[in-house]
Amino acid sequence: MNTATDASDPTARLLVELAALLRGVPGSAAPLANTLRVQAMGHETFGRTDALDLFARHPLALSATPHALAAPDALAVLDVTPEGRTVGVFADVVDGVLARLWVAGPVADDAVTEAAVPVASDDFLTQNRTVCAGDPQDHPRLAALAWPQVQASAGEALHGVREPAAASSSQAVVVRAFSSGDAFAALYTLRVQSASVPRHAHRRWALAVCRIGADGALLHRLLAVSEPWPVPAPVFF
Amino acid sequence: MTSALTPSSWNQHPHVRSPAGRTIADLLALRSRQQPLDGFDAVYSDIVDYIVRCTHRIWEEKDIGLCRTHYADDVVMHTLAGPSCGCEAVVQGTLGALAAYADRQVVAEDVIWSEDAPGLFYSSHRITSRSTLEGSDALYGAANGAAQMATTVADCLVRDNRIVEEWLYRDNARAALQMQHAPRAVALAQAQADCLGDTTRHAWRQQWMGRVRNAVQAWPETGHPAEGPMRLLHAAWVDDLYGQAAAAVSASIEVRWPTGRTGWGRGYWIGCLVQLRAQLHDFHFTVEHWAARPLPNDEVAVALRWAACGVHASQGAWGPASGREILVAGSSHYVLRQGRIVRDQTVFDELAVLRQVLGGLGAEVPTGGER
Numbered sequence: 001m002n003t004a005t006d007a008s009d010p011t012a013r014l015l016v017e018l019a020a021l022l023r024g025v026p027g028s029a030a031p032l033a034n035t036l037r038v039q040a041m042g043h044e045t046f047g048r049t050d051a052l053d054l055f056a057r058h059p060l061a062l063s064a065t066p067h068a069l070a071a072p073d074a075l076a077v078l079d080v081t082p083e084g085r086t087v088g089v090f091a092d093v094v095d096g097v098l099a100r101l102w103v104a105g106p107v108a109d110d111a112v113t114e115a116a117v118p119v120a121s122d123d124f125l126t127q128n129r130t131v132c133a134g135d136p137q138d139h140p141r142l143a144a145l146a147w148p149q150v151q152a153s154a155g156e157a158l159h160g161v162r163e164p165a166a167a168s169s170s171q172a173v174v175v176r177a178f179s180s181g182d183a184f185a186a187l188y189t190l191r192v193q194s195a196s197v198p199r200h201a202h203r204r205w206a207l208a209v210c211r212i213g214a215d216g217a218l219l220h221r222l223l224a225v226s227e228p229w230p231v232p233a234p235v236f237f
Numbered sequence: 238m239t240s241a242l243t244p245s246s247w248n249q250h251p252h253v254r255s256p257a258g259r260t261i262a263d264l265l266a267l268r269s270r271q272q273p274l275d276g277f278d279a280v281y282s283d284i285v286d287y288i289v290r291c292t293h294r295i296w297e298e299k300d301i302g303l304c305r306t307h308y309a310d311d312v313v314m315h316t317l318a319g320p321s322c323g324c325e326a327v328v329q330g331t332l333g334a335l336a337a338y339a340d341r342q343v344v345a346e347d348v349i350w351s352e353d354a355p356g357l358f359y360s361s362h363r364i365t366s367r368s369t370l371e372g373s374d375a376l377y378g379a380a381n382g383a384a385q386m387a388t389t390v391a392d393c394l395v396r397d398n399r400i401v402e403e404w405l406y407r408d409n410a411r412a413a414l415q416m417q418h419a420p421r422a423v424a425l426a427q428a429q430a431d432c433l434g435d436t437t438r439h440a441w442r443q444q445w446m447g448r449v450r451n452a453v454q455a456w457p458e459t460g461h462p463a464e465g466p467m468r469l470l471h472a473a474w475v476d477d478l479y480g481q482a483a484a485a486v487s488a489s490i491e492v493r494w495p496t497g498r499t500g501w502g503r504g505y506w507i508g509c510l511v512q513l514r515a516q517l518h519d520f521h522f523t524v525e526h527w528a529a530r531p532l533p534n535d536e537v538a539v540a541l542r543w544a545a546c547g548v549h550a551s552q553g554a555w556g557p558a559s560g561r562e563i564l565v566a567g568s569s570h571y572v573l574r575q576g577r578i579v580r581d582q583t584v585f586d587e588l589a590v591l592r593q594v595l596g597g598l599g600a601e602v603p604t605g606g607e608r
Contacts, residue, residue, distance in 0.1 A: 034261040035346050035365075046365050046386065047344045048261065073534040094258025094533040115414050116497025117554050117587075121508030125480065133502050137575055138487045140535075173489050173501040189501050235414065235496055237421050237556050237591055 010096065011070040018075065018091060018098060024056035033099040039205065040103035042111025042229050051101070058108050060087065067222060069185045069209055071141050071178040076185030078209045078222045081105075088207025088224030090176060090187040102175075102187060104205040107227040116232040123171045123191060131155050131167075132188075134174030141178035142186075145216040150177050150186045153208035153221060160225050161192055161204065169193035172206065182219075183211045192228070202228045247351065247461055247529045253283040256345040258533045264289055264345070275356055276397030278306075284358045285348045288393070292364070295331060296343045304328045309401040316405045317566050317589035318427075319598065320441055333375070338368035338385070346388075347570060349540035351528040358395040361528055361540035363388065363570050363582065370416065376423065377416040387412040388493075390568035390584045392526065392542050404542060406567050409588035410496040420496070420588050421556070421595070427588075428597025439599025446546040446564050452523035462537045463527035466571050466578060474514055474522040474545065479507045486578040493582045495567075506581060512554055517547025517563060537573040542566075549594055559594045 017030035032048045041058045045051050066079035077089040087105035091098050123133065132154035136147045154172035158165070170192045177186040190204040205226040211219040250272045256264055268282035281287040291307050294300050308324040321330070335341065343366045350360040365388045371380045388411075392404040410420040431439065454471070457464045465485065472482040483503035492500050494509045514520060522545040529539045544566040549559045567585025571578045592598055 031260055033258045034264060034344060035257060035259075047342065047367060049342070050367065092258075092534075097258055097260055099258040099533075114411075114497045116499060117495075117512075119494075119498055119500065119505060119508040119512055121500065121502075121504040123502055123504045125483070125504055125507075133488045135488045138489055138577060138579060140575060171502070175489055175491070175501065191501075232497060232499075235410075235420070237410075237554060 011068065011075065014070070014075055014091075014093065014096065014098070015066070015068050015077065018077070018089065019062045021051070021098065021101075022055055022060040022062060022089070022103075024052070024059035031097045033094065033097050036098060036100065038101045038103075040101065041105070042107035042113070042227070044113070057110075060089075060103065060105070062089075067209055069178075069180050069183055071180060073141070074176060074178050074185070076178075076187070076207060076209055078207060078224055086222065086224040088187075088205075088209075090185070090207055092176070102205055102207070104187075104207045104224040104226040107229060111230050113230040113232045115235050117237075118234045123169075129168055129171075131158055131170070132172050132174065134177070136177075139174070139177040142184060143179040146177075146179050146184040146210075146212055148216060149210055149212055149218050149221075150174060150184065150208075152218070153186055153210060153223065154188055154206075156221070156223055157188055157206035157208065157225050158190060158192070160223065161190070163192075163194075163228075166193040166195045166199070169199075170201075182213070183209065185209045190225070200231065202231050204228055247463075248531050249352070250283070251531055253285055255347055255349075255530060255532050255538060256285065256289055257347050257538075265293065278398055281398075284350050284352075284360060284395070287395070287398075288348045288350075288360050288362050289345045292343050292345065292362070296335070296341055299335065301328060301331045301335065304331060307399060309399045312400055312402065314403045314405055315566075316407075317564065317586040318592065319439065337370060337372035337374040339371060341366050341368035347532075347538055349528045349530050349538045349570065353394075356396055359526060359528060360393050360395060361526075361542065361568060361570065362391045362393065363568075363584070364391065365389075374416075377413075377418060381417075383416045385412045385415050387415070388582070388584055390540075390570065392540075392568060404566070404568070406584045407586055408495045408584055409586045410591070411587075413588060414496070420591055424588055424591035424597070425595045427592045428595040431592070431597035431599065436599050442564055442593075442598050445544065445566070446521075446562060449523050449544045449546045449564070450521045452521075454523055457527055461527070462529040462573055462576075463539045463541060465573070465576065466539050466541060466569070467524050467527065469578070470522070470524065470541070470543070470569075473507075473510045474520065477514070479511060482510075483507050486581075487574070490578055491580045493580075495583070495585055495587045509583070513545075513565065516549055516551050516553035516555060516558075517545070517565075518550040520547035521545065532572065535574070536579075539571040539573060541569045541571070543569065555591060555594045559596075561593060561596070563590060563593050565590055 021030040075091045092100035132151040172188040188206040210221045271283040346363040389407040394402040413420045469482040526542040569583040572580035
């Protein structure tokens with residue numbers, strides 16, 4: 001885990017550019033993919049211009065010394081807002097360009113999720129359920145030693161959801177994960193099933209940044225879990 | 238139509254890059270020729286640049302007349318609502334769309350291409366376009382400021398700077414919802430109009446379904462990245478072995494299907510496949526074309542153009558069983574990491590499916606069907 005301060009370092013430079021984007025700086029020169037997809041504040045946007053507009057409406061100020069972890073194709077940032085809330089930011093990076101972005105943090109008052117055709121799905125495909133769906137094979141930059149803690153952090157993320165949830169029917173999916181030295185970052189999407197009937201589910205995002213020892217034991221964990229995202233209105237034809 | 242080059246050809250010219258992860262300045266920068274493109278305008282550096290740049294010039298720079306030098310005079314554009322023929326139909330359609338939605342930004346998500354014969358290119362161009370209704374739209378009425386953000390896959394067969402055949406699949410039910418219209422009401426009006434006049438104009442649909450029913454599936458050469466996704470789709474939609482199919486995709490798969498369907502994980506992927514298949518009895522499915530290209534960060538993009546048909550004999554997402562034969566044609570773009578599918582973005586026109594369910598596009602009305 002490192003704190004970026006050196007502007008000549010590529011990671012530090014990317015962090016500066018990410019911070020400018022998140023602050024909603026007009027005319028930000030941050031290198032953004034034209035196809036930038038952002039999932040932040042309960043909004044999903046597609047395209048560079050809509051991302052700039054989103055953060056202009058909902059700026060997010062990073063502190064001067066956020067916890068940052070980088071890989072050639074990813075950047076993970078955990079920070080604490082002035083209000084004391086932990087916020088996680090994860091970016092896919094292509095040749096130094098921000099290509100995709102998630103923010104695990106607050107949800108804006110104007111958040112809305114597009115209507116969608118409901119799909120009946122079984123997240124577990126077995127009665128022998130696990131809270132974490134994922135496979136280390138899908139995350140080639142993740143050290144094998146880190147995988148058990150990636151799974152454990154998924155459990156912590158779900159455990160940290162405050163409202164009553166049907167724990168055995170809720171699940172975290174590992175969306176991205178990578179290691180850097182003795183640290184790793186893991187991005188999750190959480191599907192949280194309510195405990196009451198009728199059963200409703202909502203989605204959250206979570207980011208864990210952890211350090212592990214040479215034996216794989218957890219040394220330190222920082223975790224950000226978003227507020228619940230709006231549930232799409234069902235489309236019935 | 239299928240790819241027909243040598244086994245190693247899918248990743249030829251690796252310096253011809255996908256638009257994924259590139260800035261708009263990079264995409265619009267002029268470059269020298271990066272691959273042989275005999276007969277193409279000098280401004281185009283490679284086939285990806287041709288697709289992205291000519292789309293930009295026509296739609297965003299508003300030089301619609303360029304369609305006349307970029308489409309063959311007798312081009313056929315296939316959609317699930319029926320084919321249109323001729324370059325002038327393309328010109329007129331583009332003019333109409335821009336008269337209603339002038340600010341359309343045509344964002345190229347990916348261009349997955351192959352060179353199927355020397356000088357004959359096939360490109361599968363995934364676009365998500367943002368536009369605002371500031372004019373008058375035949376379907377959605379007068380200017381109201383409503384905004385669309387729909388995904389389209391345009392598969393084009395290109396030779397000598399001209400698109401000679403195109404398959405265009407757009408997430409039109411999602412667009413209808415964004416325009417504050419109920420897809421079923423829009424589809425019903427279209428279906429009623431389809432029943433007027435000479436209905437032999439809809440013969441294309443029966444012909445297409447006939448080809449699907451009688452298709453003998455061709456397969457990519459061994460080692461082609463499209464082989465895996467094709468086998469998974471066959472395991473699911475031909476053999477109904479959804480669990481076996483899903484076991485070979487990433488447990489973290491991201492799924493984006495038409496009309497807002499978005500989810501993560503194998504269970505959701507199965508859910509989308511089963512939802513479609515469960516409504517259609519006597520189901521037939523075939524992959525009509527495949528292509529693959531390298532992506533940044535050691536990923537691979539695969540494009541499958543497919544078609545399916547069956548009898549709408551079970552209630553489901555499309556409403557009560559109609560008893561009608563339904564054609565679904567679409568395109569699936571997959572991202573492979575370590576050889577496994579980590580993302581499935583599938584596009585088909587669900588509005589045109591509803592239009593068939595509701596009696597349109599020349600569907601026969603069998604006994605026992607209900608509208």
